Amino acid sequence: MLSIPLVDSTFKDLRDYIYDQSGIYIADTKKYLIENRLSRILQEKQLKSFEEYLKLIKFSSNGTELTRLFDAVTTNETYFFREPQQLDVFADLVIPKIMSTKKAGQKLKLWSSACSTGEEPYTLSIMLTEKNITANKFEIHASDLSEGVLSSAKKAIYNSYSIRNMPENYLRKYFSPEKQSYSLNASVKNTVKFNKINLIDNNKIKSLRGMDVIFCRNVLIYFDAKAKQKVVSNLYDCLNPGGYLFIGSSESLHNVTRAFRPSVTNKVIMYQKV
């Protein structure tokens, strides 16, 4: 497949547009990646140039094109029980601490804020169940920018890549095999509420206040400093006082915010709203 040439000025227009819409920043060095990944879409749509493509995404009213663009410029990679050390700190230390502050009838509220195809929020649900915290005692919200990943998340049918870190007994307990895939049981599936939320959209984010723990893992890497600050400040506002934020273990809030109190347990960094 031949790439359609992307001239520098159009690359910059496209890059600025993606940034304004999502906070995702594409460095100059990634131009080739955009050219390669988007050429396929252009050819499929029989568009002759990136200028035509830019017009299409700016003026297409249903958002489908924009979603495909976001999918092409980010990676949706995720899997069950990703970064297990962090998850163990969450389940063994953070959850008991928060549960001890809850009054009768008050639910634990979690949010997986860049949930991709759902493995992260469903992992949290399985972990709570394993701690004997029943579904009537918690709410798990999950969101992403991309409609494509959210629709897969709601189906909850996974391949062997997604479940490769999953303890064998959980696979038997919470999934039903289906041809080459694994279908998540309704008892877990029904505990997660999915929503389309753009993390840089202040208004949309306001719908998710009062969280006890927010997971925002492996997405801050796509943002520049300004967008990171905006996203992290939005997440801060959504947490209850004393609530926790977990970011990816290769990510950092250094030079992003001093609002949280960082602490380290078993080499895992977590950020608490004080």
Ligand SMILES: C[S@@+](CC[C@H](N)C(=O)[O-])C[C@H]1O[C@@H](n2cnc3c(N)ncnc32)[C@H](O)[C@@H]1O
């Ligand atoms: C690599 S996945 C991370 C999935 C999961 N949190 C994990 O760590 O396994 C990154 C996700 O961030 C989403 N994303 C990128 N920009 C976003 C934004 N502005 N708002 C919400 N989600 C966004 C992408 O669509 C993608 O699904």
